[in-house]
Each structure stands twice: as C-alpha cells, then as structure tokens.
Amino acid sequence: MISMSLLYYVAALLFFAVAFFSAKDKRYSSALFWFSYGLIFLLGDFMPSALVGALVVLMALVAGFGGVKGGTYQTLALQQRLDSVKRLSNKLFIPALMIPLLTVFSVLILVHVKGDGWSLLDQNNATLSALGLAAFLAILAALYLTREKPQQAFKESSRLIEAIGWAFLLPQLLATLGLLFNQAGVGETVSELTSLYLNLNHPLLAVACYAIGMALFTIIMGNAFAAFPVITAGIGIPLLVLQHGGDPAIMAAIGMFCGYCGTLLTPMAANFNIVPAALLELPDKNAVIKAQAPTALVLLGVNIVLMYLLMF
Numbered sequence: 001m002i003s004m005s006l007l008y009y010v011a012a013l014l015f016f017a018v019a020f021f022s023a024k025d026k027r028y029s030s031a032l033f034w035f036s037y038g039l040i041f042l043l044g045d046f047m048p049s050a051l052v053g054a055l056v057v058l059m060a061l062v063a064g065f066g067g068v069k070g071g072t073y074q075t076l077a078l079q080q081r082l083d084s085v086k087r088l089s090n091k092l093f094i095p096a097l098m099i100p101l102l103t104v105f106s107v108l109i110l111v112h113v114k115g116d117g118w119s120l121l122d123q124n125n126a127t128l129s130a131l132g133l134a135a136f137l138a139i140l141a142a143l144y145l146t147r148e149k150p151q152q153a154f155k156e157s158s159r160l161i162e163a164i165g166w167a168f169l170l171p172q173l174l175a176t177l178g179l180l181f182n183q184a185g186v187g188e189t190v191s192e193l194t195s196l197y198l199n200l201n202h203p204l205l206a207v208a209c210y211a212i213g214m215a216l217f218t219i220i221m222g223n224a225f226a227a228f229p230v231i232t233a234g235i236g237i238p239l240l241v242l243q244h245g246g247d248p249a250i251m252a253a254i255g256m257f258c259g260y261c262g263t264l265l266t267p268m269a270a271n272f273n274i275v276p277a278a279l280l281e282l283p284d285k286n287a288v289i290k291a292q293a294p295t296a297l298v299l300l301g302v303n304i305v306l307m308y309l310l311m312f
Contacts, residue, residue, distance in 0.1 A: 003122045005045065007132040012042035017154040018161050029067030030162070033059050037169065056173070063166035070162045088145060095142040099134045106130030163279055167270040171223055178226030187233030194235055203244045204308050210235045211304045214255050215262035215296075222268025224259025231255070246311040254307040261303065264296035265289060 015038030023031035036055045044052055062068060085092065106121060107130045113120040121129040139153050146152075161168055181187070190213070200206040213235055217227035236255060240246040263269045266289070273288045284290070 001119055001122060002129045002133055004125050004128060007128065008041045008044070010132070010136075012038040014038075014154070014157055014161075015041065018158040021155070021158045022162070027069055029062050030069055033062045033068050033166070034161075036062075059166075059169070068166045070165065084146070091145055094145065095138040098138040098141055099131070102134035102137055103127070103130045106133055164271060164275050167275050170269070170271050171225065174221055174223035175225035178221065178223070178229050181226070182229040182233055187230045190230060190234030191238050194239070200239055200243075203240075203246070203312055206235070206239045206244055207308045207311070208304050210240055210251070210255060211258040211300065211307060214258040215265070215300055218259040218262030219266040219268065222263075222266055222270070224256055224263055227259050227262070228252075228256060240311065244312065250307065250311045254303050254310070258300060258303045258307075261296045261300040264292040 015034045019031045019033075019035035019038060022028075022034060036059050040047075040052055040055055107127055110130065110133075111119075111121050111123070111126045114123075121133070142148075143150060143153065194200065194209065198205075198209060200209055210231065213231045214224070214227055217231050218224045221227050232252070232255065236251050237248070240251050241248050263272060267274055267286065273292075274285060277285050277288050282288075
C-alpha cells in the first residue's frame with residue numbers, strides 16, 4: 001500500500017540527499033538543517049514530541065543565524081541546455097502534466113484497487129497517496145525522456161530545494177502555528193471581538209467579515225491553512241453556520257479561496273512570493289506581489305459574492 005508513512009520515508013530520503021550534498025560542499029550548518037528535517041520525516045512517528053519540537057527549534061536557530069545557504073551544482077552549459085530543449089521540444093511538458101492527470105485518475109480509479117485487508121492507496125489519505133504515486137511515475141518518465149541517471153533527480157531536487165532554502169518549511173510550520181493559535185483560544189477571542197464591535201446580523205456582512213478576515217489573517221500568518229482554523233472557529237462557525245444557518249462545506253471551500261487571496265498579497269508567503277523573485281533574479285523583490293495584487297483583490301470580491309449566493 002502507498003501509505004503516508006511510505007511517502008514520509010521517501011521525503012526523508014530526499015532531505016538526506018540534500019544534507020549529503022550540503023556536507024559534500026562543506027556547508028555543514030545547511031547539512032544539519034536538512035538532516036534534522038529528514039529525521040523528523042523518517043522517525044517522527046516514533047520520536048517523543050519534545051524531541052521533535054527540539055529539532056524544529058534547532059532548525060529555526062540554524063536558519064535564523066543564516067546557516068542555510070545555497071550550494072553550487074554542476075549544470076549543463078547554456079548551449080547544451082538549448083540543444084536538449086530543441087531535441088525534446090514539447091515532450092518536456094509530459095512529466096509535469098502527468099502529475100495532475102495521474103493524480104485524478106488514481107483518486108477516481110485506483111482508489112478502488114483493494115482486496116482483503118489491503119489497498120493500493122491509503123484509504124484515509126487517498127489524494128495524497130495518489131499524488132505521491134503520480135510524482136514517482138512522472139520522475140520515471142522524466143528520466144526516460146532525458147536519458148538521465150536516477151541520481152540526477154536527487155541532484156536537481158536538491159538544487160531546487162536549496163534555492164528555496166528555509167522557506168521550504170513555511171507552509172508546514174505555519175499550518176501548525178494556526179492549530180496552536182486555535183488551541184490557545186485565539187478563535188474564541190476573535191469571535192468575542194467581532195460580536196462586540198461589529199453588527200453582523202445581516203448574512204452579507206457576516207460573509208464579508210469572514211472572507212476579509214481570512215485574507216487579512218493569511219497576510220499576517222503567510223499561510224491560509226494557518227488562518228483557517230482561527231477565523232473559522234471565531235467567525236465562520238458561530239456566525240455563518242450557527243447564527244445564519246449557512247452551509248459549512250461551501251463556507252470552508254470558498255473561505256480557503258479567500259485565504260489564498262491573502263497569500264497573493266503577503267511577503268510572509270515567502271515560498272510563493274519572495275523565492276520566485278529571487279530565483280528569477282528580479283530587481284524588485286516585491287514584483288511578484290505587485291503583479292498579483294489586482295487579481296487577488298478582484299477574486300476576493302468574487303468570493304464574497306459567491307459565498308453569499310451559494311451558502312444560504
């Protein structure tokens with residue numbers, strides 16, 4: 001079975017490869033960072049929570065003191081790359097397109113491949129299992145098309161991960177932070193403040209408050225998954241669902257889209273908005289955010305209208 005544990009082990013192997021290349025390049029602090037991350041994926045289910053937390057703190061300290069640095073990787077000369085592009089032409093897009101297509105196919109078809117006590121995909125996490133299978137098959141296709149050796153996949157993955165740097169961890173850590181905020185009662189505080197200072201007796205006002213709150217909290221947190229439990233617990237469930245009788249499924253789906261609008265507007269989402277500018281060597285590090293801002297604001301307005309029309 002393609003379980004989540006198996007995917008975690010594969011991820012651990014990848015991060016160990018990044019650590020190996022970092023150590024080989026005598027960047028020992030970077031190696032420590034990626035080795036610690038890989039260790040969490042490999043042994044996280046068996047390690048005490050305090051030890052996992054200590055490793056996360058260690059990684060934060062290494063990154064905070066500038067210890068995570070990009071390496072030097074041998075790449076093809078420009079003319080060789082151009083020749084390769086000319087030879088492969090549109091075939092270059094095949095591996096990238098395989099991932100979403102195979103994921104959908106696996107979720108719809110392969111999820112039913114099972115027998116007595118076993119199944120091809122993890123039934124509790126079928127989508128993620130399907131994504132892992134699709135990514136693996138796409139790598140095999142890329143190796144076949146380019147005639148490269150398997151170790152090249154590790155080298156290129158390591159190069160891209162190191163180009164992103166510590167920001168690679170942000171989605172996971174910020175989502176965890178959102179859960180911690182919710183456990184600490186931040187959602188209840190948001191609910192009290194909203195009820196005290198805003199008159200949300202009309203459903204449209206409540207929808208606008210929830211949608212804008214999702215976008216603003218995402219801007220602060222840098223991740224919609226971090227904002228979702230806090231704003232949903234504070235505004236979504238008590239006001240939209242319980243008070244106005246809205247459909248929670250529609251609220252959750254469109255609410256996440258409202259959060260994504262905030263993602264387009266914040267440097268806190270470094271992996272989306274700052275890293276691409278650095279990789280593309282843009283003179284303005286906020287160029288990506290500036291380009292996305294009009295779309296984000298228009299989509300936020302559209303989401304408010306859709307939520308109001310579809311939820312009640």
